[in-house]
Amino acid sequence: RWTYMGVTVDSTSFTVTPNSLRVVVQPSNAQYQAGQASKASVGGSVQVECLDGLNNRLTGTDSSVHDVSVVPLEGHGNVLNSNLLGSKSLSFTSGTRVFNDLGFQGESGSHFSLRWTYMLVSVDSNVFTVHPASITNDVYPTLIQYSSGSSRALLEHTIVTARNFNGDTLTGSDSTSTTDKVVAELIEASGTPSTLDGPLSMDLVAGVANFTDLAVIQDAGTTFTVRYTHMQSPVMSVSSPAFTVRPFRLQINNQPSIHQYQDASTVALLPTNLNVDLRDGNNNVLTHADSVVDHTVVVLNEYFGSLIGVLHGDKDITPVQGVSTFTDLSISEDAGTRFSQTFTFLTLTVETSEFTVRPNRINIMQQPTLEQYAARSTLLELAAYCSS
Numbered sequence: 001r002w003t004y005m006g007v008t009v010d011s012t013s014f015t016v017t018p019n020s021l022r023v024v025v026q027p028s029n030a031q032y033q034a035g036q037a038s039k040a041s042v043g044g045s046v047q048v049e050c051l052d053g054l055n056n057r058l059t060g061t062d063s064s065v066h067d068v069s070v071v072p073l074e075g076h077g078n079v080l081n082s083n084l085l086g087s088k089s090l091s092f093t094s095g096t097r098v099f100n101d102l103g104f105q106g107e108s109g110s111h112f113s114l115r116w117t118y119m120l121v122s123v124d125s126n127v128f129t130v131h132p133a134s135i136t137n138d139v140y141p142t143l144i145q146y147s148s149g150s151s152r153a154l155l156e157h158t159i160v161t162a163r164n165f166n167g168d169t170l171t172g173s174d175s176t177s178t179t180d181k182v183v184a185e186l187i188e189a190s191g192t193p194s195t196l197d198g199p200l201s202m203d204l205v206a207g208v209a210n211f212t213d214l215a216v217i218q219d220a221g222t223t224f225t226v227r228y229t230h231m232q233s234p235v236m237s238v239s240s241p242a243f244t245v246r247p248f249r250l251q252i253n254n255q256p257s258i259h260q261y262q263d264a265s266t267v268a269l270l271p272t273n274l275n276v277d278l279r280d281g282n283n284n285v286l287t288h289a290d291s292v293v294d295h296t297v298v299v300l301n302e303y304f305g306s307l308i309g310v311l312h313g314d315k316d317i318t319p320v321q322g323v324s325t326f327t328d329l330s331i332s333e334d335a336g337t338r339f340s341q342t343f344t345f346l347t348l349t350v351e352t353s354e355f356t357v358r359p360n361r362i363n364i365m366q367q368p369t370l371e372q373y374a375a376r377s378t379l380l381e382l383a384a385y386c387s388s
Contacts, residue, residue, distance in 0.1 A: 018050035018058055021068070021123035024096070027114055029233075030104060032133035037165035039085055039103040040130050046099045048116050048123070050092060061095040068097055068118040072104070074111055083107045083172050084114075092118070107172040108132045108162050108207075110179045110231060132173070133165040135182070135230050140240040144216065146248035146280040152197055152215035153245050153280075158184075160202075160209040160228045160238065175203035182209035182230045186216060187239070189223035189293045196226070204230075219288040220247045220278050220322075222346070247278040247286060250296075250343060250350035257353075259331070261360035267312055267330035268357045274326045276343045276350065278319055286322040294346065296324035300331065301340045303354070309334030311341075319345070335359045 001010045027042035048068060049057045069089040072080045081088075086101035102114070110129040115122055139159040146153045160182045162170045175181050181203055186196035198213040209228075216224070222244045230236040253275040259268045276296050278286045295318055300311040313328040324345070331339070334357065341352045373379075 015119065017119050018061070018121055019053040020051045020055070021116055021118055021121050022049045022051055022055070023047070023116070023123055023125050024049055025098075026126045027102065027128050029129045029131065031131035032164040034165055036103065037133075038105055038168065040105075040107075040164075041101075041103040042114070042128065042130075043102075044100045046102060046114075046125075047096060048099070049096045050118055050121070051095075058095040061092045063091045063118075066119055067091050068116055070099060070102070070114050070116045073113045073115055073124070074109070080107065080172065104130050106164075106168075106170055108170045108180075108204075108231075109173060109175065109177075111177050129231070129233075131231060131234070132162040132170055132236060134163050135228060135236050135238050136161050136163060137226070137228060137238050137240045140226070141243045142241070143244045143246065145246040146220075148248065148281045150281040151284055152217055153220075155211070155214040155216070155226070158211045158214060158226065158240070160211070160230070162204055162207045162230065162236075170207040173204045173207040175205075179232055180204065180230070182228050184211060184214060185227045185229070186219075187225045187227050188219070189221065189242075189291070194219045194224070195288055216245045217280075217288075218284075218286050218322075220245045220286045220319075220346075221289060221291040221294040223293055244346065246346050247289075247348060248281040249279050250345055250348050251277045251279055252343065252350055252352055253277065255353050256339075256341070256355040258356045258358065260358040261335070263360065265360075267332045268335075270313075270326075270329040270331065270341075272327050274329065276317075276324045276326075276345070278322045278324075278345060286319075289319045289322040291318050294318065296343055296345045298326060298329065298341050298343050301342060301351070302334070302336075303338035303340070304336070307334075309339070309357070331357055 025045050025047040027046050030040035030042045032040045050061050067089040072084040083106050085103045090097050108130045113127050114125040138161050141155045144153045162173045181201045184200045186194045188194045195217050197215045197217045202209040223242045226240045228238050254271045254273050256270050261268045278289050295316040298315045310332045312330045317324040337356045338354050340354050343350050
């Protein structure tokens with residue numbers, strides 16, 4: 001407005017644009033919490049200022065026509081405006097503005113930023129992370145087994161889901177960085193990792209990670225779990241329920257054959273290195289099977305009459321590198337042919353070939369002496385005798 005001697009004139013309206021914007025208080029990492037179960041807050045005091053060319057705050061800026069507005073960005077630059085909650089368009093007061101209720105819904109990841117725009121000037125925040133409240137393993141195995149011709153015991157289809165505090169799937173979660181992937185790890189009953197084969201790292205797509213080709217190799221037993229880990233600081237993890245990995249078959253090495261009671265002994269010793277191998281479908285020994293809870297169990301069989309013989313020694317052996325070795329088995333109180341042993345691991349069984357147990361010697365307990373034909377008999381009855 002110009003004035004000359006009481007006469008004034010106004011120019012047409014024009015715009016004064018700040019040189020830049022500055023994020024004074026950055027958004028923080030967010031996580032879905034109780035109380036705001038479907039919203040992950042990025043902080044209650046995120047602050048933006050408008051600046052001149054010397055980075056001084058323009059304290060006279062009290063916008064009534066132009067608001068400063070904010071949109072969220074993913075790591076690959078996509079705008080996710082519908083997934084940002086809170087007041088997203090506010091006026092400056094003395095050149096500054098606090099956004100105190102911003103938060104995300106339906107999203108998670110480590111690649112987010114916020115972009116503020118005022119007139120023709122914009123500024124991006126630092127990158128921050130939105131954590132799920134939890135991840136869940138929704139589809140999992142209970143029993144798997146090596147199949148014929150295969151060295152892999154397939155877990156088939158397992159699913160891990162990112163969720164908010166209400167348990168809703170975060171359908172906007174689509175991994176764009178390595179830290180957002182869900183990573184699978186096989187854990188034995190002892191708590192130590194074992195060998196898991198297949199793609200062990202999967203992206204979230206619409207909040208869900210699908211593992212379709214995980215398989216156990218070189219191992220067997222019960223109480224295995226798969227631990228799934230997602231993101232960092234804090235690490236999100238979930239373990240599957242325990243499941244069983246069953247070998248394809250058992251194989252006996254060093255079969256028993258003929259065994260005899262030795263002098264001054266009440267037992268007939270069986271082989272001292274009788275081994276039972278756990279094998280996959282390609283006939284490989286499962287060398288990682290070092291179970292702390294699963295045993296190979298042996299019982300004695302007799303193919304005639306009722307079983308009288310007693311099997312002695314350690315009859316429950318845990319496998320070591322896939323092999324259960326029986327070193328002190330013996331039999332007492334019986335002798336004869338057609339004995340066998342049955343070994344069981346989980347629900348699989350294998351039987352030895354038939355073997356013989358010889359006595360140490362035979363004693364005649366009562367010798368015949370003088371016998372006579374009885375009247376009207378053509379048979380001579382000898383005194384009864386027995387052997388032991």
